[in-house]
Amino acid sequence: MTPSQEKKLRVCPLCEATCGLEVTIAGNEVVQLRGDRHDVFSQGFICPKGTALGQLHTDPDRLRTPLIRRHGQFVPVSWSEAFAEIERRLSPILAEGGRDAIAVYLGNPVVHNLSLMIYSQVLLRILRTQNVYTASTVDQIPKQLASGLMFGTFTTIAVPDIDRTDYLLMLGANPHVSNGSLWTVPDFPGRLAALQKRGGRCVVVDPRRSRSAEKADRHIFILPGTDAHLLAGIAHTLFAEGLVTLGRLEPHTSGIAEVEAALQSFPPEAVSPVCGVPSETIRELARELATAEHAVVYGRIGTCTQAFGTVASWLVDVCNVLSGNLDEPGGAMFPKAAALAANTFGAPGVGQGVRTGRRHSRVRGAPEVQGELPVACLAEEIESAGDDRIRALITVAGNPALSTPNATRLQKALDQLEFMVSLDLYLNETTQHADVILPGRSPLEDSHFDVVFNQFACRNNVRFSPPVFEAVPDHPEEWETLLRLAGIVNGQGPDADIEALDGLVIASQVQAAVGADASPIHGRDAGEILSELANRRGPERVIDFALRSGPYGDAFGARPDGLSLARLEAQPHGIDLGALEPRVPELLRTPSGKIELAPEPILADLDRLAEVQPAASRGGALVLIGRRSLRSNNSWMHNIPVLMTGKPRCTMHVHPSDAQRLGLEAGALARVTSRAGSVDVPVEVTDAIMPGVVSIPHGWGHDQPESRLGVAAERPGVNANVLTDEFELDPLSGNSVLNGVPVSVQAL
Numbered sequence: 001m002t003p004s005q006e007k008k009l010r011v012c013p014l015c016e017a018t019c020g021l022e023v024t025i026a027g028n029e030v031v032q033l034r035g036d037r038h039d040v041f042s043q044g045f046i047c048p049k050g051t052a053l054g055q056l057h058t059d060p061d062r063l064r065t066p067l068i069r070r071h072g073q074f075v076p077v078s079w080s081e082a083f084a085e086i087e088r089r090l091s092p093i094l095a096e097g098g099r100d101a102i103a104v105y106l107g108n109p110v111v112h113n114l115s116l117m118i119y120s121q122v123l124l125r126i127l128r129t130q131n132v133y134t135a136s137t138v139d140q141i142p143k144q145l146a147s148g149l150m151f152g153t154f155t156t157i158a159v160p161d162i163d164r165t166d167y168l169l170m171l172g173a174n175p176h177v178s179n180g181s182l183w184t185v186p187d188f189p190g191r192l193a194a195l196q197k198r199g200g201r202c203v204v205v206d207p208r209r210s211r212s213a214e215k216a217d218r219h220i221f222i223l224p225g226t227d228a229h230l231l232a233g234i235a236h237t238l239f240a241e242g243l244v245t246l247g248r249l250e251p252h253t254s255g256i257a258e259v260e261a262a263l264q265s266f267p268p269e270a271v272s273p274v275c276g277v278p279s280e281t282i283r284e285l286a287r288e289l290a291t292a293e294h295a296v297v298y299g300r301i302g303t304c305t306q307a308f309g310t311v312a313s314w315l316v317d318v319c320n321v322l323s324g325n326l327d328e329p330g331g332a333m334f335p336k337a338a339a340l341a342a343n344t345f346g347a348p349g350v351g352q353g354v355r356t357g358r359r360h361s362r363v364r365g366a367p368e369v370q371g372e373l374p375v376a377c378l379a380e381e382i383e384s385a386g387d388d389r390i391r392a393l394i395t396v397a398g399n400p401a402l403s404t405p406n407a408t409r410l411q412k413a414l415d416q417l418e419f420m421v422s423l424d425l426y427l428n429e430t431t432q433h434a435d436v437i438l439p440g441r442s443p444l445e446d447s448h449f450d451v452v453f454n455q456f457a458c459r460n461n462v463r464f465s466p467p468v469f470e471a472v473p474d475h476p477e478e479w480e481t482l483l484r485l486a487g488i489v490n491g492q493g494p495d496a497d498i499e500a501l502d503g504l505v506i507a508s509q510v511q512a513a514v515g516a517d518a519s520p521i522h523g524r525d526a527g528e529i530l531s532e533l534a535n536r537r538g539p540e541r542v543i544d545f546a547l548r549s550g551p552y553g554d555a556f557g558a559r560p561d562g563l564s565l566a567r568l569e570a571q572p573h574g575i576d577l578g579a580l581e582p583r584v585p586e587l588l589r590t591p592s593g594k595i596e597l598a599p600e601p602i603l604a605d606l607d608r609l610a611e612v613q614p615a616a617s618r619g620g621a622l623v624l625i626g627r628r629s630l631r632s633n634n635s636w637m638h639n640i641p642v643l644m645t646g647k648p649r650c651t652m653h654v655h656p657s658d659a660q661r662l663g664l665e666a667g668a669l670a671r672v673t674s675r676a677g678s679v680d681v682p683v684e685v686t687d688a689i690m691p692g693v694v695s696i697p698h699g700w701g702h703d704q705p706e707s708r709l710g711v712a713a714e715r716p717g718v719n720a721n722v723l724t725d726e727f728e729l730d731p732l733s734g735n736s737v738l739n740g741v742p743v744s745v746q747a748l
C-alpha cells in the first residue's frame, strides 16, 4: 500500500451472499477489491461481481444529476428543480385521482440498500396507495406465503444448515452461481465441498445441468413447473413407508393427518409421468431424506416462478417436517437476526399469522399478498379506462421493463402514464419512460447494514459498514430523497422539513416498542430512549434502535453486554452470533401457536395440482426456462466492462436432439415465439438441458433507444420477458410463471 492509499471494509450489497470486502482506495478510485479474510461470516470469499464495485462507482453512465424530460429529451437539472417538477406534476393527479392513482414499484436492489429498505416503507405508509408492486411477484413471494401460512410471518423462512448437514436435496436452485437466495450462504462452493468431504451428499433436481448440478453427487432432470408433483410423491412415500418422524416438533405441529389425506392422490406412480422422474427415484429420494442423520430439502427460484409456486414451496417444508429435519441442526433451520426480524417481535410462540386478499386488483381481481399486488397486473391497471386507473408511477431501483412478464406490453403502458418518477442509478429500459429521474448514490458512498439477509443467513451474524467514499456534496442520500417524495405526496411540498419527518419515523418506532409487552424496553420512557439516539439520523438511527431493542441488544442499559450500533462499529469485521439454534416454538407467530402444516388455501390448490396432465399429452411442445450467470445481477451490472467480457451469455440453450429436429445450428439465430411475443436469439446446443426444454437468461435486452448504458448496449442480448405471459400466475401468491413457458422455435 502506498501512503496515499487506504483500506476500508464493506459488506457487498449486490447479492444475498453479503460477502465482506476489503477495499483499497486512493482518492476517489478503488485500487484493489478483495474478500475480507477476517470477515466473521464470509471469511474472504468474493465473486466476480463483488470485485466490480469499483467500476460501478466510476461508471460514467451512472447518473450523478437529476434528469427531467423536456420536449422528449432528458436534461440535467438541480435537485430543487427536480423536486419542484415532481410536486407540480404529481399533486394534481393526487388531487383528482386520489392516492390509488399513484402506483409504486420497488425493485430487487431495495432490499440490499439500508436507506431504500427502510424509507421506501415510510413512503408507502404516507402515500397509502393500494397499488404497490415489487419484484417479489416475479421471484420469491410463493415461498414467503407458504412460510407465512405455516410459521406466522412472511419472513420466517427455514434455510439449510449446510455446515452441519449430511444430505442436501435442492430443487430449482443454483447456489453455486447465486451463493444462495432466500438463503444467505457465501462461499456455497466451499461449503458444498466441505459437506462432501465429511461424507455428505448433494442431489440437485433441475431441468438443466446447472453448475450446482455438475458439482452435486447426483443430478436428476425434471420437467419445468412440476416440482410440486415430485415433492408430493416424496411426501406420499414418507407416509406410505412409515418414514414420518416428527420428533421434537410433534407437540408443536398441527395438520399432519390432513396433509396425509390430501396427498393420497400423489403416489410416485401418479406423479412420475407428470414430472418425468421415475417412481423408483422418487422413493429413493424419500428414503435418503428420511434416513440421513441430518438432511434438508431446499427449493428456490425454479420452484417459485411456476404455476404451483406456493404448493411447491409448502411441500419443501412439509418434507422437512415429515422427515424430522425442520428446526434441527443439519436440517432446515431458522436464523435469529439481530434487528428488525418480524419473528423476534411480539409475544413469543403465538401471533396473528398472515392474511391475504384484503384487497384485489381493479381489472383482474387478483388478491393482495403481503400488501402488494402481482406486478403482472401493472400494465392493465395503467391501460384500462376508469377514474380509478393508475395515472402516475414511482419506481425505486427497479427495472420492470425487463424483469416482468410481457415486457413489451408494460413498456407501452408506461408511455400512457401521465407522470413517472424513478429513483435509480441508471437511465435504463424502465427509467427511459420516466419524466423525472432522481439518481441514487454509489453503493460505496452509503453505509450498509443487511436488514433482510441476516434473516436468511446460514449462520447468525451481524455486520455494519460505514461509507467507503465521501459522497458528492449536495447529493442526497436515498432516504432523504424518499422522505422528500413522502413530503410531496403528503401535501407538504418539495421543501418539507424532512428532519421532522425523520423524527416522526423514529419516534413512532420507539413509542411502539415501549408500549409492547414483549419488548425488552417495555414501559421505559420514550423521551429518554430518543435522547440516547439523538446523535444519529436516518437509517443508522433506526438500526441503532433496532439493534439495542432487539434480541441481542443492550436494551438501553438493561443488558450492558448487549449490542448497539456503536458496539458493532467497533468490530469492523462483524460479530459472529453463533450457529443456528432450534427456535420452535418461540419463533412461531401463528394463531394456534403451532406449525400449521395444512393451510386451507394450499390444500385446496391440490385439486388443481392433480389435474395436470402427463407431459406426453402435450405433444412434444417446447417450454422455456431461465438461467442465472455468475456475472449477471438480474437486469443490472451489465454496464460494468469487467463483467461483460468472454463469450456472449444471452443465448438459447437447446438439447442436441431438439436442435437436430428443428434444424438449429450452434451460433445461428433462432426465433422463439410465445403467446406474448417473439425474440431472435443465438443458439447454443448443449446436453446440459433436457429434451423439450430451452433456456434463455433474464435481465437482457439492452437495446432500447433512450437508455444510457453504453457498455450493455454493445452486447444487448434479448429480453426473455418478451416471451413470458402476464396472464400466467400462481393463483395463491400472484407470482408470475417465468419457467415452463410454452414456446415454438424456428431456425432463422
Ligand code: SF4
Pocket (backbone or CB within 6 Å): 012, 013, 014, 015, 016, 017, 018, 019, 045, 046, 047, 048, 049, 050, 051, 178, 179, 186
Ligand atoms: S457473491 Fe454476492 S455478495 Fe459475494 S461478492 Fe459476489 S455479488 Fe457480492
